[in-house]
Amino acid sequence: MTFVVPVGPQHPALLEPEHFRFEVRGEEIIDVKIRLGYMHRGIERGLMDRTYHQGLYLAERICGICSHAHNLCFSQTVERLAGIEIPDRARYIRTIVAELERIHSHLLWAGVAAHEIGFITLFMLFWRDREHVQDLLEMISGNRCYYSMCAIGGTRRDMRPEHLPKIDRGLKVLEKATKHYVSVATSDRTILARCENIGVLTKQDARNFCAVGPHARASGVDVDMRRDDPYAAYAEIPFGVVTQSEGDVFARVVVRLREVLEAIGIIRHALNKMPTGPIRTRVRAKIPPNEATSRVEAPRGELLHFGISNGTEKPERWRVRPPTYANIPSLVPMFVGGTIAEIPIVLASIDPCMCCTDRVTIVDVTTGKSRILTMEELRRMAR
């Protein structure tokens, strides 16, 4: 006999409200139905109602963790629409902030994952060390969360020479801590017991379901936008793409922790090679009719922004495809065949960011047609 275990919209394992219906027999999961859309915020529409300069800040608020990735991707798309090149120094600054953000995001994820398997001590220690990178970001940009480093045509702030030794010191601390965590995570027996051979996604499945980012790289799919479609200063910086072939939760832990070490190397290299010069070029507010896409390797995977300009200072249409949206379908083969105890860690292992993902279409069930609600109707339904 099977019964249904609902997970969400409110559930301690979920940091954001989404609904999963697990059909279970005893502890074993037979099937899962995923229902998204609880966190829809109408940002794409909001971007169409704002000028490009205003949209930059709204785009940043799509995600609280990878805010710089959205900021960077939005400004790159606008720059492509306008057909302008940005100064070299700005490209390096963007790269450095993007990599610092990757470290911050991966350490945050590692803490959440430790919490999901009930290892509270490790959770607290990861977040303690994440403070070092938060401090660096605050020093560079003035903000801990929404850095607002990119401007259309360059960056808003320059990096000061007196920051460099502090960054160097911070990176040393982070490197030492991360190396320690890699050895802890690969040797602690309770972690291994909870992560090895859990939530396996084969390479074939990862390709079929179009998984992206560290999630795909842990299944052996060698894909990384920084190398495959270089942006900012990545074409001039040597770095390795971390892959693991196992495809289980443990491989995802290892990939992310090793990416932190890789990111530290990228930042050091970028700081050494950083050219001098201006950090921003002027961009006219009105952008001629054009279409452009831009892809960025956000901490969670490939992020895509697509924009259409129409000669005014506002975009005609804007589309955001965040990495979690691409990773959601691959959850199904990871869940099926597992147990209830694995739900939190398997779900967390793709590093989901639900509010980035959610889109809403109102569909009439009887006719199958989609329609647009007016504000009045929406208010009435919400009551």
Add this chain to the structure above:
Amino acid sequence: MTEALSFLLAYLIFPGLLFTGAVSLLFVGIDRKIAAHMQNRIGPPIWQEFFDVGKLLGKEDITPTSAQSTVFTLAPLLAFGAIVAVMLLLPVNSAQPALVLVADLIVIIYLLNIPAICVMLGGYSSACPFGASGASRYVVQLFGYELAFIIAALAVAVKVDSLSLSDFVSYQAQNGWLVLDWRLLPALIASLIAIQGKLLRVPFDIPEAEVEIVHGPLTEYSGPKLALMRIAYDIEILAVAGFITALFLGGPTPFNIGGVQIPGVVSFLIKCLAIVLFTTTLRCIAARLRIDQAVRFFWTFAVILAVISLLLVI
């Protein structure tokens, strides 16, 4: 008449409700504080547990319509009553417990399981998938740790050749603590692992794993019922630690400091605190196991250790 009065005093004040409640809530507070420091947090003050329980007692009691049954209501009361009764059977101040029975070892092992069973019944009767799931996990886990726990206690009973805790304590007063006997060392390790499962502490907090099944069997409990469950759980920590103290650490031993006679209850509490802090350390250095892994661990590692001890002392 005086006998009834002294029993009532024993049940309500020392070593019963008042003493046990205050000490165990304080122990849990210390446990939370120490765990917080191990986890690089500041943590709540050590009397936080009193605030928490007090607040719960004053809260509204919400029972889901589908869970309204006598079992759901009686489970916390039964758990609470049973665990306070255990304290009467433990040698707290001297070798002689407040309530003397024949073969009290068996009664204690039986009574120590009542709260667990009440939690399960409460979970099953709460008409909630998380409660049912947590209760079924608890049943499985019970069969895991209980075997190791009983065999370890049996090894001590064979060694002392008695089924009475007061005999254990007086035996250790004459012959030294049993923890110093190398033949009982495997049994001690086995029982420490077993109490980690019995007290639902990481890595064996599987029945109430919050990220998986919310609060397990207690998900639907609220207000005074939840407070009773919570106090019963806190007293269970003290009772189990006291049981291990009587088994291996010599129980309450009065001693002299500079001519002042310190009653046995002080050494009893210090030993209990040491055991509680040991479980605190364990819960800070491990991740939660899955239920099948936990049971396999109990039945292979812990049970084998306990059996080795039993064979050595026979």
